[in-house]
Amino acid sequence: MTADDIKQSNHPLRSPDVPAAIAVAHLVKVYKTNRAVDDISFSIARGSITGLLGGNGAGKTTTIAMIMGLVLPTSGKVSVLGHAMPERAADVLGRMNFESPYVDMPMRLTVRQNLTVFGKLYAVRNLRERIAQLASDLDLTDFLDRASGKLSAGQKTRVALAKALINEPELLLLDEPTASLDPDTADWIRGHLEAYCRSHNATILLASHNMLEVERLCDRVIIMKKGRVEDDDSPAGILQRYNRTTLEDVFLDVARGRDREAAQ
Numbered sequence: 001m002t003a004d005d006i007k008q009s010n011h012p013l014r015s016p017d018v019p020a021a022i023a024v025a026h027l028v029k030v031y032k033t034n035r036a037v038d039d040i041s042f043s044i045a046r047g048s049i050t051g052l053l054g055g056n057g058a059g060k061t062t063t064i065a066m067i068m069g070l071v072l073p074t075s076g077k078v079s080v081l082g083h084a085m086p087e088r089a090a091d092v093l094g095r096m097n098f099e100s101p102y103v104d105m106p107m108r109l110t111v112r113q114n115l116t117v118f119g120k121l122y123a124v125r126n127l128r129e130r131i132a133q134l135a136s137d138l139d140l141t142d143f144l145d146r147a148s149g150k151l152s153a154g155q156k157t158r159v160a161l162a163k164a165l166i167n168e169p170e171l172l173l174l175d176e177p178t179a180s181l182d183p184d185t186a187d188w189i190r191g192h193l194e195a196y197c198r199s200h201n202a203t204i205l206l207a208s209h210n211m212l213e214v215e216r217l218c219d220r221v222i223i224m225k226k227g228r229v230e231d232d233d234s235p236a237g238i239l240q241r242y243n244r245t246t247l248e249d250v251f252l253d254v255a256r257g258r259d260r261e262a263a264q
């Protein structure tokens with residue numbers, strides 16, 4: 001059954017009894033006097049792909065880090081797959097995963113060794129087969145036994161994605177998943193993520209500065225500015241409200257402080 005079938009049916013995953021993939025309520029993070037995240041609330045349905053947009057310093061990474069339980073909120077609540085974070089992290093960390101091209105793996109270990117370490121951390125069954133499958137899906141076979149520090153930026157991104165998918169997560173948090181990939185490879189990765197989501201009814205929350213990527217992948221867009229949620233809607237709804245034809249233009253409107261009415 002695909003994610004679309006589930007959305008259109010009475011499948012149990014649609015039932016109100018199934019908790020949201022992510023729910024945050026009045027979430028705040030203050031660093032000294034800087035309100036990096038300033039009272040944000042949203043809920044993300046299972047099986048959806050949501051883009052988290054915003055300029056540099058808008059609070060995207062801090063939000064994702066609180067959802068993962070890595071950064072403690074100053075106040076507010078986070079729930080992941082129905083479990084409070086960070087209190088119940090042990091119940092959910094094995095069912096989620098994270099990818100950022102800015103987090104390096106141990107450089108001297110080969111790609112296969114790194115994936116083996118992460119697979120063991122997640123207690124992945126049939127790990128050898130899982131790594132072979134990911135290597136084939138993400139085209140890693142040629143450099144599986146090369147030291148991770150000797151890969152190109154694009155190869156590293158594909159390995160990071162393999163690491164993020166190793167435990168077949170129900171929830172995937174991605175920070176710039178296609179940074180430093182050439183357009184063709186980036187497009188191919190997006191197709192892979194989309195197919196993964198549909199086949200596993202998985203949920204993705206991705207922070208991105210690539211508006212075309214967000215338009216292509218996301219069924220919902222949350223725009224952050226100065227730690228707050230500036231807008232939250234489908235890409236089509238947002239384009240209509242700002243009277244724009246591309247999210248790139250909406251992004252510039254938000255960044256430059258042009259409000260929705262002025263954009264019309």
Ligand SMILES: Nc1ncnc2c1ncn2[C@@H]1O[C@H](COP(=O)(O)OP(=O)(O)OP(=O)(O)O)[C@@H](O)[C@H]1O
Nearest residue numbers: 031034036037054055056057058059060061062063
């Ligand atoms: N560990 C930290 N200590 C102090 N301030 C921090 C810390 N991490 C982030 N900040 C500040 O919090 C604010 C939000 O940063 P954050 O990294 O969440 O933004 P972002 O939207 O992910 O930005 P970018 O697009 O540049 O990655 C910024 O002003 C940043 O300087």
